[in-house]
Amino acid sequence: MSLAASGQTPAASPQAASAPPAHYILEEYRLAPGDELSINFPNNAELNHVGPVGPDGRVPIPLLGNVLLAGDTSTQAASVIANALRDAGIAANAVPDITIVRYGTTVYVGGQVKSPGAIQLASGMDVLQAIIAAGGMMDTARTGQVAIIRRTSDNHANVFYVSVKDYTKGRPNAAIATLEPRDVVFVPRSKITEVDMWVDEYINKTIPFSRSLGYSFGNYPVTTVAK
CATH class of the missing domain: 3.30.1950.10 (wza like domain)
Incomplete structure (x- = not known):
C-alpha cells in the first residue's frame, strides 16, 4: 500500500534550487483490531x-x-x-491474498461540512465520499482547496490539498485522494489561510510542530509539519 510522489521544492535560494526533489513516502498500513x-x-x-x-x-x-x-x-x-x-x-x-474490506478505524471531517466529526472509514474511501458521509459541504465551503492532514508513526504530520471542485467538474488531470485511517479532512471557509489557523489551533497547540519546505504529492501541493 505504499505510495510515493515527488515534486520540486521552492527555489528560495541557489542552494535550495539545486537540492534534489523532496519525496513523500506513505507507510504501508498495519492491520489493527476491528479491520x-x-x-x-x-x-x-x-x-x-x-x-x-x-x-x-x-x-x-x-x-x-x-x-x-x-x-x-x-x-x-x-x-x-x-x-x-x-x-x-x-x-x-x-x-493468501489479503484485502482490507473495511477499516476498524475512523477519519475525521471538519470545517464547512454539515455534520463534522468522526466517520467510519471504508476501504477505498476518498475525500469526496468522506465529505458526503459528513453531510456534504456548506455553501460557504471552499471546494478548490480541501486539506488532508495525515500523521505518520514517527509523530510527523503532512498536509496536502485536493480540489474537489475540479474532480466533480471532470476537469482534465483532476485527482481525488484516497483516505487512510486517522486522516483529518478539513474543508476551509473561503481562504486556504484558514487551514493554517486551524492547524495552529488544533494541532500545534496539542503537539508542537514546525513547518518545513513545501513540495508536491502527485497533483497536490504539500506542507510538511514536523516536531
Whole structure:
C-alpha cells in the first residue's frame, strides 16, 4: 500500500534550487483490531476467510486456528499465514491474498461540512465520499482547496490539498485522494489561510510542530509539519 510522489521544492535560494526533489513516502498500513479482512487462497479455497481482526489482534484461519496479524502489513500478514500453514503441514505453498474490506478505524471531517466529526472509514474511501458521509459541504465551503492532514508513526504530520471542485467538474488531470485511517479532512471557509489557523489551533497547540519546505504529492501541493 505504499505510495510515493515527488515534486520540486521552492527555489528560495541557489542552494535550495539545486537540492534534489523532496519525496513523500506513505507507510504501508498495519492491520489493527476491528479491520475486516478478506483472505483468499487462489489454490486453496477451503482456507478462504472473511471477518474482522479480533480484539486480541488474531484472525481465525480455517484448519489452522487463530493467527496473530495485528501490527503487520498486509504483505507481512500473508507471509505469517503462509509460514504457519506450511509449518503445520496443512499447505506447503498456500500464499493468501489479503484485502482490507473495511477499516476498524475512523477519519475525521471538519470545517464547512454539515455534520463534522468522526466517520467510519471504508476501504477505498476518498475525500469526496468522506465529505458526503459528513453531510456534504456548506455553501460557504471552499471546494478548490480541501486539506488532508495525515500523521505518520514517527509523530510527523503532512498536509496536502485536493480540489474537489475540479474532480466533480471532470476537469482534465483532476485527482481525488484516497483516505487512510486517522486522516483529518478539513474543508476551509473561503481562504486556504484558514487551514493554517486551524492547524495552529488544533494541532500545534496539542503537539508542537514546525513547518518545513513545501513540495508536491502527485497533483497536490504539500506542507510538511514536523516536531
